[in-house]
Amino acid sequence: MKTILITGINGFLGSNLAKTLCQNHNIIGLEYSIKSLDRIKNYNFKVYCAENEIPDEVFTEQSIDFIIHTATFYGKQNESTDIIAKANLFIPFELLEKAIIFKCKLFINTDTVLDRFVNTYALSKRHFQEWLYIRRNEIKIINMQLEHFYGPGASNSNFITNMIDRLKSDEDIIDLTLGEQKRGFVYIEDVISAYEIVINKVLEIPNSYTEFQVTVNQLISVKELMLSLKRLTNSKSKLNFGSLSYRENELLESKTDNKKLVKLGWNPTTELNQGLEFTILSELKIKN
Numbered sequence: 001m002k003t004i005l006i007t008g009i010n011g012f013l014g015s016n017l018a019k020t021l022c023q024n025h026n027i028i029g030l031e032y033s034i035k036s037l038d039r040i041k042n043y044n045f046k047v048y049c050a051e052n053e054i055p056d057e058v059f060t061e062q063s064i065d066f067i068i069h070t071a072t073f074y075g076k077q078n079e080s081t082d083i084i085a086k087a088n089l090f091i092p093f094e095l096l097e098k099a100i101i102f103k104c105k106l107f108i109n110t111d112t113v114l115d116r117f118v119n120t121y122a123l124s125k126r127h128f129q130e131w132l133y134i135r136r137n138e139i140k141i142i143n144m145q146l147e148h149f150y151g152p153g154a155s156n157s158n159f160i161t162n163m164i165d166r167l168k169s170d171e172d173i174i175d176l177t178l179g180e181q182k183r184g185f186v187y188i189e190d191v192i193s194a195y196e197i198v199i200n201k202v203l204e205i206p207n208s209y210t211e212f213q214v215t216v217n218q219l220i221s222v223k224e225l226m227l228s229l230k231r232l233t234n235s236k237s238k239l240n241f242g243s244l245s246y247r248e249n250e251l252l253e254s255k256t257d258n259k260k261l262v263k264l265g266w267n268p269t270t271e272l273n274q275g276l277e278f279t280i281l282s283e284l285k286i287k288n
Contacts, residue, residue, distance in 0.1 A: 001025050002199075005064045007095065008071030009047060012154045013110065013191065015039035017068060020192050021199070030058060030095075032071065032087070039153070054094050059102035066106040066202075067099050068195065075121050076157055088124035093131060100138045106202060107132070108195070111145045113213060113256050117249045136209035142198055147215040147256060151188030151275065152282030160185070160276070163226065164283050167235035175243040179223030182253040184215040187275035190268035197266045204264065215256040216268050228273065232280055 002025045008014040009029030018027050018040060029047035031037070037047060048058050058064065073079075073087035092109075099107050109132055116126035132141045150160040166174055194214045198205070226239050258266070270278075 002065040003028060003062055004066045004068060004199075005030060005058060007031075007050075007067070007069045007092075009045060010037045010039050011070055011072075012039075012151075012158070012188070013149070014068075014070040016151075016153070016188055016192050017070065017195055018045060019043065020196065026062075028058065028062060028064065030054070030071070032091075050091060050095075054091070054098055056098070059098060059104075064099070064102065064104050066108065066199065067095065067104055068108045068110070069095065070110045072110065072125070073121070074157065075119070081120050084120045084124050088121065089128050089131075092128050096132065096135060096139070100135065104139060106140045106142065108142045108144060108198065111143050111211075113145045113147055113215065113254060115249050115251055118247055118251070133209055140202075141209045142202075142205065143209070143211045144195065144198070145211060145213045145256070146191065147184045147186050147213075147254065149186045149188055149191045149214075150279060152279055154188070154279075160225075160229070160279065161283065163229055164233060164280055167229055167233040167237050168280075168283065170236045173238045173240050174226075175240045176226060177222070177244045177246050178242045179221055179226060180252055181222045181246075181250065182219040183222065183225075184217070184219050184254055184256060185225065185272055185275070186214060186216055186268065187270035187272075187278075190214075190216075190270055193268070194261055194266050197261070197264055201264055210260075212261045212264075213256040213258055214261065215254065215258050216272075217258070218272060219254060220272060225272075228276060229280075232273075232276055 004025050005028045006014050006018050007030040009018050027045050029045045030050050034049045075084040111129050112125050114122040116123045154161040156162050
């Protein structure tokens with residue numbers, strides 16, 4: 001049993017990781033705010049607040065073996081660059097420093113497959129990844145690059161959850177890009193199993209810095225995804241493809257590769273339509 005610190009423990013990814021990993025490990029949490037911990041309210045996790053800084057008590061009150069950094073700030077409400085940089089670069093950098101000082105054995109970072117120049121979020125994530133690489137001789141680093149992941153319990157800021165909500169409410173017109181972007185959409189349980197594999201087989205990962213891309217081989221265009229969601233939700237909404245412009249430097253086809261993760265033993269099992277159905281049913285239960 002390891003003592004694992006999960007940052008963003010009340011987030012969609014962090015909470016699901018905590019609920020799974022607590023079966024075999026001692027879980028400690030870190031959140032920017034501890035005023036509301038709804039996703040983990042039925043669990044007795046010890047959670048520290050990092051609103052102003054990373055408290056030393058996180059490391060002095062118990063010996064942290066592994067850190068899983070899932071906390072992130074997407075900046076979807078046009079927040080200032082300094083807020084995004086603080087959340088995705090400076091606070092994580094402080095965490096990395098303390099992980100090294102207090103001799104943690106492993107730092108697992110949650111990264112994105114997005115091109116660094118797509119937006120300030122992606123740029124800030126890439127900057128931190130580069131710092132991790134530089135510090136790789138001081139602490140073992142595993143960088144998990146995630147494709148778009150989804151599933152029951154995701155917030156409305158999640159693209160698939162947001163579209164399900166809008167389709168279920170029969171919004172008259174939903175404006176979209178042409179939808180030519182091809183992506184690998186990964187169900188949350190498969191994402192969690194990827195982290196489990198890495199933790200369980202960490203001794204089989206010899207390098208001081210290793211990247212794994214958490215993606216699926218079945219790429220689907222955003223247009224195909226939206227048409228599937230409309231069908232599965234029986235929505236009357238009109239999908240207005242082409243009414244929105246692509247983001248600058250938008251990646252039209254994901255070039256990710258999960259072979260390293262599969263070789264380690266990862267086996268994503270949830271087909272897209274099945275995952276979408278699970279998510280839609282979950283959203284209906286929440287609404288009712």
